[in-house]
Amino acid sequence: MVASRDDFIIAIRSAFLNKGNKQRFSLIGLIFFSTGLLILSKVNLPVTNYLKISLNEIVYRSSFIVSVPERKIYNLTNKIKDHYNIYNDYLLIKEEANQLQSEKYETQFLREENKRLKKIIKEYIYKSEELVAKVLIDKKSPFLKSIIVNKGSKDNIKLGMAVLDGSYLVGKIVEVNYLTSRALLVSDLNSKIPVGIEPNNIQSILTGTGKQNGKIEYLENEISIEDKSIVYTSGSGGLFKSGIPVGIYYKENSDEKEKVKFFSKLSQLTFVKLVSFEEDGN
């Protein structure tokens, strides 16, 4: 009994304390060092922030280069899929284009009318500053859904800026380095966005699920949302302006109940718009 305990202690000591052949560091030393780094990350000292920003700059650029072959393969498979689906897509798009053409004039009228009405009730009209950024790294990690873009504090990027794909919301900036920034996608579990659901202007919070869709949370039981309602940002909290389209609410689906399907395909982002909204003085 005593001998087996001794063997265990010797094996543990040898594994963690001894430096192996050609090893500069012992395992236990590095474990303590990592723990120290973690504690410093938690404390949020300025020195560690600078260290983190410098490390991020180097790693993001290197990761962009290393990811080139994988991206090529991914693009190639997508191209092949697109070629297979081209005729069906063409028919669908033709039908949609006809429908959109007719809706376009109506929307234009409504937009102008909305502007006039907002002026009457003295609600803020937002002006926005847009910046187009390239997606450097698109990490579909099983745990965090985020993208790295090639604009940072040098280009006046700030925390909380909205990230748009066309006119659809896809995320917000959560980390700003000097030349790069990280945007948390709306599909991430940690993403929470105040939304309004039309028709009926139901106010709620859209949360990511870690998959390609989101879910509506913090809704009172008696409120019922119509199938295929459109989810827009509500503007609550003042981070985003109201009315940025995010996705469609599906009440029932064969594989999953009640989900929000995002308008934008989050796995295929190449360029995004970074937008900050300010109240228009005029």
Added chain:
Amino acid sequence: MSSKFKNSIGNTFLLYLPLILLFVSVFNELDFNYLNYQYFSFNFPFILIFYWSLKRIETLGYGYIFIAGMFNDAVLGFPIGISSLTYLIICGFAAYLKNITLRPHLFKDWLYFLFTILVANSINYFLLMLFFSVEINYYEILGNIIFTFLFYYIFAYIFDIYRKIISRIKT
């Protein structure tokens, strides 16, 4: 002269292949997530680190593993140090197994690997959730652990062949 030079470059590349693979996989998240199969992903660095810590730690080195962990944190947006800690815990488990094993067997290593990644992932996500308030999907983790465990057998077999080639080059 030229062929000798080419040979030496090729040999050096082969000798450092596991280390190159480790850094490529942390920079690139080599887990085939882009296939978009639900819950399908696996942690290639875990397989690589466990195997080489068990068989020949000089190939990777604890220092490089620590740096690779820091790079992984930067890529994934995790707090700096958390992946390094996880990787080093895996190294510790592998080193312990190496010390107590007289006759290595792939099947036993495989089962021990499952225990190791369960512990390493538990520590990782416990720290992430408790101290850094990161929300995590447990099904995704479970899928990742299962596939990492299953793929270990295949990769260990491939690495065994690679080790035979390397030992032939050295002799």
